[in-house]
Amino acid sequence: MRKIPIAVLASGRGSNFRAIIEAIKAGSCKAEIKVLITNNANAKAIEIAKENNIHVEIVERKHFNTREEMDDKIKETVDKYRVELIVLAGYMLLLKGKSLFESYKNRIINIHPALLPAFQGTDAQKQAFEYGVKVSGVTIHFVTEELDAGPVIYQEAVDISDCKDAEEVSEKILKTEHKAYPKVIDSFANGKYVIDGRQVKYVLV
Numbered sequence: 001m002r003k004i005p006i007a008v009l010a011s012g013r014g015s016n017f018r019a020i021i022e023a024i025k026a027g028s029c030k031a032e033i034k035v036l037i038t039n040n041a042n043a044k045a046i047e048i049a050k051e052n053n054i055h056v057e058i059v060e061r062k063h064f065n066t067r068e069e070m071d072d073k074i075k076e077t078v079d080k081y082r083v084e085l086i087v088l089a090g091y092m093l094l095l096k097g098k099s100l101f102e103s104y105k106n107r108i109i110n111i112h113p114a115l116l117p118a119f120q121g122t123d124a125q126k127q128a129f130e131y132g133v134k135v136s137g138v139t140i141h142f143v144t145e146e147l148d149a150g151p152v153i154y155q156e157a158v159d160i161s162d163c164k165d166a167e168e169v170s171e172k173i174l175k176t177e178h179k180a181y182p183k184v185i186d187s188f189a190n191g192k193y194v195i196d197g198r199q200v201k202y203v204l205v
Contacts, residue, residue: 003032004189007083009074009091010038014045015174016089016111016181021052023182030189031182034081037074039093055081061093071097078104085109085188086143089181092122094147101145106195108143111181113173115139115155120148125173126166134161136169138176140184142195151200153193154184 010017017036023029036049037057049056057077064070075097078086088110095101095108114124116139119131128136137157142150158176163169191204 001030002189003030004085004185005034005081005083006031006085006087006185007035007037007078007081008033008045008087008089010036010043010045010089011040011092012043012045012090014043014048014090016177017045018048019178020087020089020182020185021048021054023186029182029186031085031185034083035077037077039070039091045090067093067096068098071095071100075100075103085185087181087185088143094145095143096145106142106193109153109184110141110143110148110150111177112139112141112148113170113177115157116141116148116152123166125169128160129163129166129169134159136160136173138173138180140180142193142200151195151198153200154180156180 008017024031033054035055035057036045037059038045039060041058046056059070059073061070086104086108114128115137119127135157137155139152140154141152144150156176158173160169160172163172191202194201194203
């Protein structure tokens with residue numbers, strides 16, 4: 001059974017990172033996490049990686065003159081671990097490295113807690129709550145140099161009409177994220193995505 005080798009980029013608590021690990025252990029996600037890359041030496045995701053014997057690489061902004069140099073280091077790191085897919089799971093920096101995008105074209109994905117193109121950027125759950133929408137959700141998309149603007153791979157709606165605050169919205173959407181992300185990662189082990197403009201189609205191989 002083929003397992004797709006992946007790198008996970010995370011900046012914080014790593015709840016989606018943990019969900020991916022649990023899905024791999026359960027056999028529902030055919031992936032192998034080769035490395036966790038983080039820009040935050042205090043990220044809780046590091047503890048999760050160590051608990052599961054996953055390599056950790058810390059690539060912090062302060063060690064580089066430019067963001068492009070930082071992303072070149074990320075490319076060098078993922079090259080070293082020979083990964084096929086880069087998975088952003090709560091990575092709080094916008095990728096800017098041209099060499100990274102060229103080498104991993106259509107092989108970098110992100111999960112966003114809203115139905116894009118609505119509520120882009122940070123605090124999407126708070127944005128949705130304050131706007132008063134009754135339905136928000138999850139978007140998994142290919143990463144481009146433009147914030148939350150890459151072609152959409154998967155979306156799932158979440159009813160937030162009964163949520164009393166933005167925290168409740170976050171918690172409700174997160175439950176869907178934890179199921180959706182491993183499912184999409186697994187799909188990369190079984191097939192490929194063909195992109196035509198903004199249209200994304202899945203093909204089994």
